[in-house]
Amino acid sequence: xxxxxxxxxxxxxxxxxxxxxxxxxxxxxxxxxxxxxxxxxxxxxxxxxxxxxxxxxxxxxxxxxxxxxxxxxxxxxxxxxxxxxxxxxxxxxxxxxxxxxxxxxxxxxxxxxxxxxxxxxxxxxxxxxxxxxxxxxxxxxxxxxxxxxxxxxxxxxxxxxxxxxxxxxxxxxxxxxxxxxxxxxxxxxxxxxxxxxxxxxxxxxxxxxxxxxxxxxxxxxxxxxxxxxxxxxxxxxxxxxxxxxxxxxxxxxxxxxxxxxxxxxxxxxxxxxxxxxxxxxxxxxxxxxxxxxxxxxxxxxxxxxxxxxxxxxxxxxxxxxxxxxxxxxxxxxxx
Numbered sequence: 528x529x530x531x532x533x534x535x536x537x538x539x540x541x542x543x544x545x546x547x548x549x550x551x552x553x554x555x556x557x558x559x560x561x562x563x564x565x566x567x568x569x570x571x572x573x574x575x576x577x578x579x580x581x582x583x584x585x586x587x588x589x590x591x592x593x594x595x596x597x598x599x600x601x602x603x604x605x606x607x608x609x610x611x612x613x614x615x616x617x618x619x620x621x622x623x624x625x626x627x628x629x630x631x632x633x634x635x636x637x638x639x640x641x642x643x644x645x646x647x648x649x650x651x652x653x654x655x656x657x658x659x660x661x662x663x664x665x666x667x668x669x670x671x672x673x674x675x676x677x678x679x680x681x682x683x684x685x686x687x688x689x690x691x692x693x694x695x696x697x698x699x700x701x702x703x704x705x706x707x708x709x710x711x712x713x714x715x716x717x718x719x720x721x722x723x724x725x726x727x728x729x730x731x732x733x734x735x736x737x738x739x740x741x742x743x744x745x746x747x748x749x750x751x752x753x754x755x756x757x758x759x760x761x762x763x764x765x766x767x768x769x770x771x772x773x774x775x776x777x778x779x780x781x782x783x784x785x786x787x788x789x790x791x792x793x794x795x796x797x798x799x800x801x802x803x804x805x806x807x808x809x810x811x812x813x814x815x816x817x818x819x820x821x822x823x824x825x826x827x828x829x830x831x832x833x834x835x836x837x838x839x840x841x842x843x844x845x846x847x848x849x850x851x852x853x854x855x856x857x858x859x860x861x862x
């Protein structure tokens with residue numbers, strides 16, 4: 528029996544179904560390729576994200592290890608009842624210049640000078656501050672005096688070198704860090720800083736270094752027992768821009784002062800307007816006629832450097848509140 532011929536419509540539909548199946552196969556193949564590429568890219572991004580996370584975690588762990596290595600403590604609270612610098616200064620008329628004299632040697636800023644002055648009853652200490660070659664603050668008037676072997680303006684020491692060289696071959700040099708620790712041991716003293724540097728940028732760097740040392744020890748509260756000397760309105764602005772320290776004295780020896788009452792009045796007004804507690808000047812510049820101006824502006828006046836007891840007593844009677852000295856002790860003033 529002969530086969531029936533396939534109708535055109537059936538053949539058309541068969542061809543259409545074949546075309547659709549081919550197209551579907553091509554689509555599925557393309558989709559598979561696309562998904563494979565996308566999956567590869569996603570896996571790469573996931574691997575990159577994991578690497579970044581591990582790197583961040585490693586950096587965090589390294590930072591924590593560095594903190595622990597440096598033993599940076601949290602900031603300590605100021606002890607209850609500890610006096611602040613103006614209160615300590617108000618109860619003392621003697622300020623030990625350069626931490627005081629030892630064995631007749633002046634201007635050393637050394638541990639032995641501090642201890643001798645403290646034993647003599649002095650509680651207010653002025654100290655000179657300089658920066659080492661590696662950026663630390665140490666107690667030193669300048670680098671010109673031959674106080675330490677191999678140290679001079681052409682050979683400014685690093686901190687390690689400074690600390691390793693006894694002053695005059697036998698006295699203990701001090702860093703700013705050491706000074707902070709001394710203040711902890713002797714909670715009834717206050718410090719007046721003489722940082723010497725007047726250049727704004729250098730002064731800012733010096734005070735940033737001082738703040739960093741206090742922060743490393745967790746002892747920033749000790750600035751309540753410090754009085755920062757400034758030498759001009761520009762110097763005050765530079766230092767105060769780094770940190771607003773609680774107490775300042777405006778010291779005139781580095782700035783022109785024509786010694787008239789009007790000139791003194793301008794200085795006193797500047798202090799009053801900027802919260803500066805006092806003015807320091809050479810004893811030979813003092814005029815008792817300044818006293819009413821200082822009182823009116825609520826500014827205390829201090830004189831330096833006075834090593835004659837009778838001169839010191841006369842200055843105190845005429846309106847000076849305290850004198851910087853190398854040699855006078857509280858016992859001398861009582862006699």
